Amino acid sequence: MKKRKQQRLSPFSEENVSWRRLLESKPVRNSGIKFERSDNDADGMCVHIKGKKPAFLIPPISWVIRPRLNKRMWIDKIGVQLWDLCDGTRTMEQVIDGFASTHRLTFHEARVSVTGYLKGLVERGVIAVVVK
Amino acid sequence: MSPWIWRNFKLELPDDWEMLRFSQRFDDGRCVFADRYQYRLEMTWRKVAGPPDFDRMMKDYMGRLETGQDVSKSDLKRSACSDWQGIEGTYRSVYHSRYGKYFARESCLVEIVLFWPDGKDAGLQRTILDSVSEAAPIAGKWRRWQAFGMDFLVSQDLDNRQFKVDPAKVVMRFSYASGDTRQERFERLGMVHNWLKESVAEWLDRHISPDVVARSTTTKTIDGHAIHIITGRRRRRAIAFVRHRWLRHQAAAWICPHDGRLYCTIHELLEKKDTRQTDWKRRMSCCDNLPYEQ
Numbered sequence: 001m002k003k004r005k006q007q008r009l010s011p012f013s014e015e016n017v018s019w020r021r022l023l024e025s026k027p028v029r030n031s032g033i034k035f036e037r038s039d040n041d042a043d044g045m046c047v048h049i050k051g052k053k054p055a056f057l058i059p060p061i062s063w064v065i066r067p068r069l070n071k072r073m074w075i076d077k078i079g080v081q082l083w084d085l086c087d088g089t090r091t092m093e094q095v096i097d098g099f100a101s102t103h104r105l106t107f108h109e110a111r112v113s114v115t116g117y118l119k120g121l122v123e124r125g126v127i128a129v130v131v132k
Numbered sequence: 133m134s135p136w137i138w139r140n141f142k143l144e145l146p147d148d149w150e151m152l153r154f155s156q157r158f159d160d161g162r163c164v165f166a167d168r169y170q171y172r173l174e175m176t177w178r179k180v181a182g183p184p185d186f187d188r189m190m191k192d193y194m195g196r197l198e199t200g201q202d203v204s205k206s207d208l209k210r211s212a213c214s215d216w217q218g219i220e221g222t223y224r225s226v227y228h229s230r231y232g233k234y235f236a237r238e239s240c241l242v243e244i245v246l247f248w249p250d251g252k253d254a255g256l257q258r259t260i261l262d263s264v265s266e267a268a269p270i271a272g273k274w275r276r277w278q279a280f281g282m283d284f285l286v287s288q289d290l291d292n293r294q295f296k297v298d299p300a301k302v303v304m305r306f307s308y309a310s311g312d313t314r315q316e317r318f319e320r321l322g323m324v325h326n327w328l329k330e331s332v333a334e335w336l337d338r339h340i341s342p343d344v345v346a347r348s349t350t351t352k353t354i355d356g357h358a359i360h361i362i363t364g365r366r367r368r369r370a371i372a373f374v375r376h377r378w379l380r381h382q383a384a385a386w387i388c389p390h391d392g393r394l395y396c397t398i399h400e401l402l403e404k405k406d407t408r409q410t411d412w413k414r415r416m417s418c419c420d421n422l423p424y425e426q
Contacts, residue, residue: 016172018169018171018249019169019170020169020170023168023169077326078326093168101325103322104302104322104323104324104391104393105299105300105322105323105390106150107148107150107168107297107301108150108152108166108168108320109300110299111168112299113299113300
């Protein structure tokens with residue numbers, strides 16, 4: 001209740017909201033993954049992600065239960081374009097600019113698309129984001 | 133500077149400022165614009181009975197700000213820019229300008245908050261505030277909207293608005309009431325080369341309701357824009373409207389060669405009584421080379 005009252009007191013509903021830090025970060029590929037590219041980038045790309053062995057998987061359980069530790073993920077044509085841009089040298093802002101110019105989007109259209117897509121890749125361990 | 137017209141208010145903003153938040157309401161609402169790094173401008177509007185007492189309003193604002201711990205009294209000062217009244221000062225380490233003005237035709241109090249993370253630009257502030265004006269109805273019956281790369285005229289009596297804005301997909305639908313099939317819809321779609329695997333004419337034929345019958349298709353080219361038009365009829369579903377069972381359906385779509393986006397406009401109005409059906413024109417523009425038809 002108190003918090004709500006404080007919020008109402010503020011005459012500025014948008015307060016210094018900035019995503020500059022996100023734009024300065026660098027998306028980098030996970031060096032531990034393998035990928036197979038087809039001749040035609042339009043088909044996409046297959047990424048093999050090495051999973052972590054669960055802690056409970058010790059003998060004798062591991063003699064019986066043998067889960068598949070390697071996961072496969074299919075990245076579509078747009079994902080391949082982003083994969084190429086995320087080479088570890090470009091900042092997120094440069095990746096977004098590159099994506100925006102390729103697809104003739106505005107900066108924020110590209111920002112929302114790129115960050116949404118990369119979020120999925122980060123969750124799956126395909127890429128990581130290095131924040132300064 | 134790029135022009136925007138939202139809720140009958142026209143303003144000009146730097147080319148790289150984009151609308152990130154918006155309100156569809158007419159009585160009160162707000163829009164927020166941002167450059168590539170942060171929010172830069174917030175516009176709020178509120179219907180009021182008459183011109184407000186700005187002196188009292190500003191005192192109240194300053195009082196509310198000063199009760200917070202993020203601002204010292206010396207930081208805030210009353211200010212005026214052209215015929216706008218406001219206050220300026222540092223709040224939460226960012227310099228803000230907050231200005232208000234009453235617009236008589238719309239009976240609205242409009243407030244503009246500008247955020248200056250890299251220091252105030254007095255010239256830009258004046259340019260923006262001077263550009264804010266009321267967009268008068270066109271020919272007494274159309275409201276003009278200019279947003280998200282679209283510029284279109286919509287019938288003044290269509291008060292129900294449903295906007296859906298996603299990256300590379302903007303749909304702005306106007307109707308008489310929620311659920312009413314009579315509508316005017318304006319769409320702008322991007323990344324066309326990724327998803328459009330057919331001709332624009334085929335896409336439009338598929339895009340409009342399958343209930344549209346007696347379709348006739350025409351194509352005309354204006355300054356490199358190949359505009360595909362489909363006209364037809366659609367039966368209304370509600371039995372209550374038995375006297376006006378048919379809607380006249382008119383749709384147009386084209387790809388603008390300048391920005392590569394697909395534009396689509398769909399109008400569905402009563403076939404009888406509605407005189408506009410006879411003079412239907414494409415009231416949507418994508419660039420200077422394709423002005424709308426009035």
